[in-house]
Every structure is written in structure tokens, then in C-alpha cells.
Amino acid sequence: MDTDKKLSGISWQDFKALPLTEKGAYFDGTPPHTLIAQQFSRKKIRDLCALATRIKRINKRREGANFLKTLLCDKRAMLYFAQPSSRTYLSFNAACQILGLDTMDVRDSSTSSEVKGESPEDSVRTFSSYADMIIMRHPKGGFAERVAWMMAHTKREIPILNAGSGADQHPTQALLDIYTLKRSFEKIGGVDGKNIVFVGDLARGRTVRSLAWLLTLYDDVTLYFVAPESLQIGRDILDLLDAAGTRYVVTDDFAAVMPDADAIYMTRIQDEWDLRGESSSIDTSSFRIGAEHMAVIKDSAVIMHPLPRRQEISTEIDNDPHAVYWRQMRNGMWIRAALILTTFGRQDEVNQYYDDYKPEP
Numbered sequence: 001m002d003t004d005k006k007l008s009g010i011s012w013q014d015f016k017a018l019p020l021t022e023k024g025a026y027f028d029g030t031p032p033h034t035l036i037a038q039q040f041s042r043k044k045i046r047d048l049c050a051l052a053t054r055i056k057r058i059n060k061r062r063e064g065a066n067f068l069k070t071l072l073c074d075k076r077a078m079l080y081f082a083q084p085s086s087r088t089y090l091s092f093n094a095a096c097q098i099l100g101l102d103t104m105d106v107r108d109s110s111t112s113s114e115v116k117g118e119s120p121e122d123s124v125r126t127f128s129s130y131a132d133m134i135i136m137r138h139p140k141g142g143f144a145e146r147v148a149w150m151m152a153h154t155k156r157e158i159p160i161l162n163a164g165s166g167a168d169q170h171p172t173q174a175l176l177d178i179y180t181l182k183r184s185f186e187k188i189g190g191v192d193g194k195n196i197v198f199v200g201d202l203a204r205g206r207t208v209r210s211l212a213w214l215l216t217l218y219d220d221v222t223l224y225f226v227a228p229e230s231l232q233i234g235r236d237i238l239d240l241l242d243a244a245g246t247r248y249v250v251t252d253d254f255a256a257v258m259p260d261a262d263a264i265y266m267t268r269i270q271d272e273w274d275l276r277g278e279s280s281s282i283d284t285s286s287f288r289i290g291a292e293h294m295a296v297i298k299d300s301a302v303i304m305h306p307l308p309r310r311q312e313i314s315t316e317i318d319n320d321p322h323a324v325y326w327r328q329m330r331n332g333m334w335i336r337a338a339l340i341l342t343t344f345g346r347q348d349e350v351n352q353y354y355d356d357y358k359p360e361p
Contacts (some may be wrong), residue, residue: 005025005026005029006026007026007149008184010149011024012149014061015149016142020331021038021240021243023035023038023156024036024266026042033196034151034160034161034339035073035145035162035165035169036162036171036209037210040171041301045175045214048335048338048339049178049179051341051347052179053183054351055098055337057361058353058359059098063099064359068099068350069098069100071099071343072096072099072101072346073100073101075320076103076130076133077132077340078102078106079104079135079136079163080134080136080138081137082106082120082136082138083201086308091336095336096340099340103112113336121141121146121147121300125343128151128154128156128158129156130351132344133158133161133343134159137162137164140166141166143165143166145162145165148160148329149248161339162342166206169209170204171210173206173210174214175209175214176336177190177207177306179334180302180304181194181304183331184302185300190217190349191215192220193221195261196222196223196261196262196263196265197224197226197257197258198225199254199264199266199267200269200312201231201268202234202267203231203232203233205306207267208267209237212237212240213237213240213244216241216244222249223246224248224261225250225251226246226253226287227252227287228283228284232252242273246329253346255286259299260296261298262300262302264302266305266312266313267305267306268305268308268309269282269341288311288312288314289317290313290316291317291320294317301322302323302324303320303322303325304324304328307325307329340349
């Protein structure tokens with residue numbers, strides 16, 4: 001990746017017009033931003049996942065936990081969540097606490113000066129006066145990119161971490177999903193060669209959009225997109241998969257692909273994006289998984305979900321060995337801690353500590 005490209009050296013209109021696969025080259029500067037799935041290479045993912053596991057193991061012992069809390073005690077993070085969130089917010093907040101990173105937050109625009117007419121951009125400029133990093137979730141697609149570009153044209157550029165941007169991208173969710181897949185398959189060849197089945201609202205599910213791209217980095221992977229026609233994956237994502245040479249199948253027959261799945265990634269109906277309540281008229285009864293399906297899927301298959309869920313996964317299988325969605329959620333804390341630490345360039349301190357003390361798995 002060309003790391004000489006700088007956000008400060010390109011106009012917003014020119015940057016906005018770039019294909020996603022070209023934008024990533026602009027986010028590796030100093031400071032690095034995390035904005036889209038397309039900025040990650042397989043090596044970066046491997047390094048982040050290895051660091052996440054080391055942080056997790058070090059944190060198991062009191063002396064290790066105390067060491068981790070010293071790493072970023074000189075930094076502050078602003079959690080700017082202008083869109084409702086519980087898991088992503090708590091995951092990032094917990095990751096910051098593990099690393100000793102002080103946090104501030106705005107979780108509702110009505111509690112900020114935006115109610116007085118201040119623009120969201122000016123709000124972010126204000127936050128940057130007090131924080132060393134902004135972790136943001138916003139209902140407007142592309143807003144995190146806009147903010148990163150804006151910060152690059154100020155005298156105090158700080159890293160922006162995209163915690164969800166409209167219906168477009170959720171890169172850190174994709175990272176925790178990949179981490180969960182790698183951990184689930186580490187004894188059976190890793191992610192390479194696996195069949196990953198996405199089910200539900202794929203048209204508006206930003207987690208699927210980001211994860212589908214990261215999976216193009218793995219060899220011999222086949223993606224299955226299973227949804228009613230009106231909720232099926234967008235042509236823009238399929239075009240990216242075509243360009244990457246990744247195999248995929250688009251279907252509405254969940255029962256037919258279930259036995260071949262190595263991972264089943266369930267999603268809920270994203271009716272918060274409805275314009276006129278149109279989701280209520282869609283029959284999703286055949287896009288659910290329950291106890292009766294456990295005998296159909298592979299013994300090694302895993303069931304995932306970005307949560308929250310509705311009726312698409314029965315609570316009867318919550319304790320089934322196939323169900324990894326609660327572990328998947330906890331994995332978010334570790335991979336986000338690894339990402340934050342890497343953003344500040346402090347990962348070598350963890351690696352050195354781990355090599356010196358070799359914590360138990």
C-alpha cells in the first residue's frame with residue numbers, strides 16, 4: 001500500500017470520488033485512521049489478532065492487568081456516539097479501560113451544542129481540543145471519512161476510529177468477526193477454504209458489507225448471501241467481490257446451503273432504515289435458525305451474529321457449542337484494544353512483555 005498518500009494533500013471532492021479500494025491508502029499516515037474495511041491487509045489483520053490474544057492473556061493476571069493500564073495512561077479518547085449503541089460503545093469503552101486510556105463521551109447529539117445549531121463538524125473540532133483520539137458512530141454514511149479528511153486540514157490532527165457509519169461501513173465489527181472466525185477455525189486450517197453464509201437483511205447490514213470485503217483477503221473462500229429479494233446484498237458489494245476474484249452465491253434458499261456452511265452469520269432486519277415501514281411486509285420465517293437445525297449443520301460449524309437479535313436465532317441454542325455470538329461480542333473488546341494500542345504505536349511494549357513473561361493461554 002502506498003503510504004505516501006496524505007489526506008492533507010487531496011481535496012474533499014477528489015477524495016470522496018475515489019473507489020473504496022483506493023481510499024485505504026490515505027489512512028495509514030501519522031496519525032493512522034480506521035475508517036473502512038478496505039484499508040486492511042491480511043498481514044495487518046494477522047498482527048492485530050495476535051496482539052489481541054496477547055492482551056487477553058496478559059490481562060488474566062493482576063500484574064499483567066496493571067501493566068496494561070500503564071500503556072495509554074497519558075492519552076484521552078472521546079467516544080462520540082450520535083447513533084444508539086450498547087455493544088460497540090461498551091466494547092470500546094472497556095478496551096480503553098484495559099489500556100488505562102481515559103474516556104469522555106457524547107452519546108446523544110441533544111446533549112451537545114448541536115442543539116444550538118453547531119455543525120457536527122464543529123462538534124468534532126471541539127472534541128479534538130480535549131482528546132487524543134475520537135471514536136465515533138454516526139447515522140450519516142461517509143461522515144467518519146469526512147471528519148478524518150477535515151482533521152487532516154487542521155493544526156491538531158488526531159486519529160478517527162469509525163465505530164459505524166450509516167449503512168456503509170463498520171470496520172471494527174468486521175475485525176472482531178474475523179478474529180472470531182480465526183479463533184474458531186485455528187485447529188482446522190484457519191479461514192482459508194471455508195464457506196461463510198450470510199443470512200437476513202444484507203441490503204442494509206453494514207457489518208456484512210465490511211466483513212465480506214475482509215474475507216476477500218483469504219484463499220478459496222466462498223460467500224453465500226441468503227436473503228429475501230428485497231433484502232439481498234447490493235450490487236456494489238458483488239462488484240467488489242468480482243474484482244477480487246472471490247466466489248459467491250446469491251440465493252433465498254437457506255435450507256439448501258445450511259449443511260455446507262462452516263460459519264453462519266445471522267443478521268436482524270434493519271428496520272430503522274425503513275422509509276414507510278416496508279420491512280413489516282417481508283416474510284422472514286425461512287431465514288431463522290433454531291435447535292431443529294443443529295443436527296443439519298457441520299459439527300465444526302459456528303453460528304455468529306453482530307447482535308442485537310430478534311427472532312432470527314432461537315434462544316434455545318445459546319448454549320450450544322455451535323453458537324459463538326456471545327464469545328464474538330467479547331472478542332470485540334480484545335481486538336479493539338489491539339487496534340487502539342496499534343493506533344498509538346504502543347504495540348511493541350505488549351509484545352516485549354509477553355515474550356518476557358509468557359502468560360498462560
